């Protein structure tokens with residue numbers, strides 16, 4: 001009798017603890033959903049300023065709806081029985097880890113599952129001093145107006161990325177020449193202004209043909225105040241590449257270009273200290289190191 005009472009008492013205590021625990025844990029539903037969760041949890045370790053592929057085996061019975069990594073929506077694509085997405089970490093971040101959560105429909109009900117736990121690894125970056133025309137630091141009213149207008153045009157070009165991938169092969173570096181500046185370098189312009197390099201610079205004599213790093217759709221091809229004659233390619237799945245300081249544009253907005261298509265000739269337009277090709281890779285709104293990105297197969 002006493003033994004039976006203890007069992008019931010322990011069971012009630014257990015339920016009580018469960019209720020208390022569920023109130024204090026926001027991921028309670030997703031943890032309990034694991035029993036029927038068709039998605040495994042991947043463990044990724046990504047260095048700051050880099051990206052990695054998240055490949056999740058899927059099950060045809062469920063319908064993925066949204067993928068959120070570090071509270072930000074991430075583009076994904078389902079091909080056959082695999083869901084693919086690129087997860088990037090910004091060069092500046094104060095956190096050490098985050099999770100990716102997938103919302104999917106199961107029996108017409110939305111269910112959440114943690115599909116990745118991402119650990120952020122640190123990286124050191126060098127710094128460099130650059131000398132550029134002072135007028136590109138202290139902008140005149142006219143230049144400032146131009147820059148602000150162009151900022152909007154650039155934001156618009158990035159605003160509606162193609163969800164499905166427009167590429168079928170790994171990315172390649174546009175040039176094989178020496179890197180005159182690496183990604184993430186802390187730059188001090190004329191001993192005044194500081195920023196961190198969002199791309200890589202290739203040594204390139206004026207008028208060197210510049211090929212596209214992968215197939216995609218050209219979403220911007222124009223002369224900009226800071227980056228000079230610039231081409232922006234949308235590769236789908238949240239990935240864009242940028243080619244700046246060109247001497248000549250060899251493509252136009254709306255054109256679908258294959259990998260290695262010549263999209264311009266290198267030059268020294270915009271804010272530069274000499275001729276080179278600036279190449280940028282952006283993954284889900286985060287600038288990443290292109291030289292690391294091309295290692296993803």
Ligand SMILES: [Zn+2]
Pocket residue numbers: 181197199200201277278279
């Ligand atoms: Zn650059």
